[in-house]
Each structure stands twice: as C-alpha cells, then as structure tokens.
Amino acid sequence: MRKSTPSAGEMDSVLTPAARTHMNAAKITRQSKSNLALAFISLGRERKRDITIFYAFCRVIDDTADSSELDVAEKRRRLAAWREMLRVEIPDEPTLAHDLRRLIDKYWLSIDMLEEIITGVEMDLSISRYAAFEDLCIYCYRVASAVGLISIEIFGYRNPACKEYALQLGLALQMTNIIRDVEKDLRKGRIYLPQEDLARFSYSESDLQNRQYNERFVQLMDFEAARARQFFSRAAATLPREDRRSMIAAEIMGAVYRGLLRKMERVGSQCSCSKVFELIAASVRLTSPLRKGVNKRI
Numbered sequence: 001m002r003k004s005t006p007s008a009g010e011m012d013s014v015l016t017p018a019a020r021t022h023m024n025a026a027k028i029t030r031q032s033k034s035n036l037a038l039a040f041i042s043l044g045r046e047r048k049r050d051i052t053i054f055y056a057f058c059r060v061i062d063d064t065a066d067s068s069e070l071d072v073a074e075k076r077r078r079l080a081a082w083r084e085m086l087r088v089e090i091p092d093e094p095t096l097a098h099d100l101r102r103l104i105d106k107y108w109l110s111i112d113m114l115e116e117i118i119t120g121v122e123m124d125l126s127i128s129r130y131a132a133f134e135d136l137c138i139y140c141y142r143v144a145s146a147v148g149l150i151s152i153e154i155f156g157y158r159n160p161a162c163k164e165y166a167l168q169l170g171l172a173l174q175m176t177n178i179i180r181d182v183e184k185d186l187r188k189g190r191i192y193l194p195q196e197d198l199a200r201f202s203y204s205e206s207d208l209q210n211r212q213y214n215e216r217f218v219q220l221m222d223f224e225a226a227r228a229r230q231f232f233s234r235a236a237a238t239l240p241r242e243d244r245r246s247m248i249a250a251e252i253m254g255a256v257y258r259g260l261l262r263k264m265e266r267v268g269s270q271c272s273c274s275k276v277f278e279l280i281a282a283s284v285r286l287t288s289p290l291r292k293g294v295n296k297r298i
Helices: 008-014 017-032 036-040 045-066 072-085 095-107 111-123 133-155 162-180 182-187 195-200 205-209 215-238 248-270 273-280 288-297
Strands: none
Touching (some): 036 248, 045 095, 045 133, 072 095, 095 111, 095 133, 162 182, 162 215, 162 248, 195 205, 205 215
C-alpha cells in the first residue's frame, strides 16, 4: 500500500532541531528569490546552514520595514523587538531569533553590527531623499556593508584586511541595487540618487517623477555606475590572497552584480533614451556566460 505523505506537523515532530532550523530559514531564503541562494551553493553544509539563518534574519527585517500592510508604528515596534531578541529571549519569539543568538555565540558576532543592519532598514521609515553621496553612504554601509561584515565572520577569514573587502563590496552591491531599482523605489516615493548628483547633471526630481528619460538621465546613471565600478575595483584590490577561497560565496555575488551592472550600462549605451529606464529597471538573471565566468574564477 502506498504511504500517505506526512503532514507538516508530523514532519516537524520527527525533524531534529538543526534540520528544522535549516528548513525554516531556507524557506525564507527561497521566498526572497535572491541571487544570494546561488552563492550559498559554494559553502559547506554547516556554513551554508548558518549563513542561511543570518540571511533569513536580514530578509525578515527588510520585509518588515518594506511592508505595505503595516503602519510605521508597528514596523518600529517589530524592529525594536528584533533589537531585544539579539540579546535575550522574549515571549512568543520566532524560532529564527533563537537560531540567530546561537550564531552570535558560535561566531562571536558583533551585536552592534547586527543593530546597524536594523538601523539601516529603519532609515527607510523616515528618510526618502539623500542630499549628498556621503549621506547615502551611511545608508549603504548599514544595509549592505554591515551585512557583508557579518557574513565574512560566518564564511571564515584569516586576514583582518578582509573587513575592508566586505565594506567595499557591500557599497558596490548596494549602489548597483540603487541603479537597478530607481523605478521601483520611485513608485514607493523614494529617491536614493543623491540630490547633489541630480543637480550636477541638471536633472530634476520633477524630471524623474515625470519619467523624462533623456540624455541627462543617461549621464546621471553613467555617473552612478562609475561609482559602483569603483567600489567593485576597491573590493577586488583589498581581498587578501589567503582568503580568496573562503570568500567564494561573496565573489559569486560580486560576479552576479558586476554582470548586472555591465548589462545595465550596455542597455543605456545601445537604446534610445525613451527605452533606457524601462530596461534598466528590469531585473537581470544570472546568464549562462556569467555562470561560466564565475566557475572559471573559482
């Protein structure tokens, strides 16, 4: 007789705590549909499980801040609860909180750095414009570089110079995200492109709101892309030789986003201005040629 498929509750009762932890965190990771899942493939089982837990935490707090179903007060309450759960157990906390504290103890993770990530997503609750690039860099550091600085602790590094690599790569990835998501962010009322950069190219916020995708817009985006390339170059220059193998997951992410940046730049140079933004805003999947390039580098 064919056995019936066990229910979720029955499955949960026979899973070990470690297996249950990985399944819960992996579900969050899969739901995010992120290229980070590709990078996880390069890790051993234990580190893959642990980085999946950390990424699930990042995903949850980011989704909390970005939710269209919660008001700002509730978002702040939930993020404040996560700050508390970094240190102590609270009633009815999610399993993820316990798993994250286990990682903090296991890798001696900096709670201050984890709080920086929470502070970063909280910035989206009150800030929708950035006057200068220096102001934007603070945001990028918190939501991306801080994530990288925690990640390398889990990946395992030898040379402290690897921290500078994580910082620069985080800035590169976030700047690429900002370029890619201009249209999506605009629909949410956010403009991450620094106001001083818009002024530099005589491209106004009104132009952006009215989708005026002209030559000035292309020049502006080229300028931001050059910044992202500079951060990628700095990251490559600061990756210690002895840590290249342990940073394979980070390098895969770098390759994915460098490919995305190149594609957006190519689109901008080959298309009419009226089509530039529509194509730049489209998400780009990892293509076969890029996969081969990643494998070759590794």
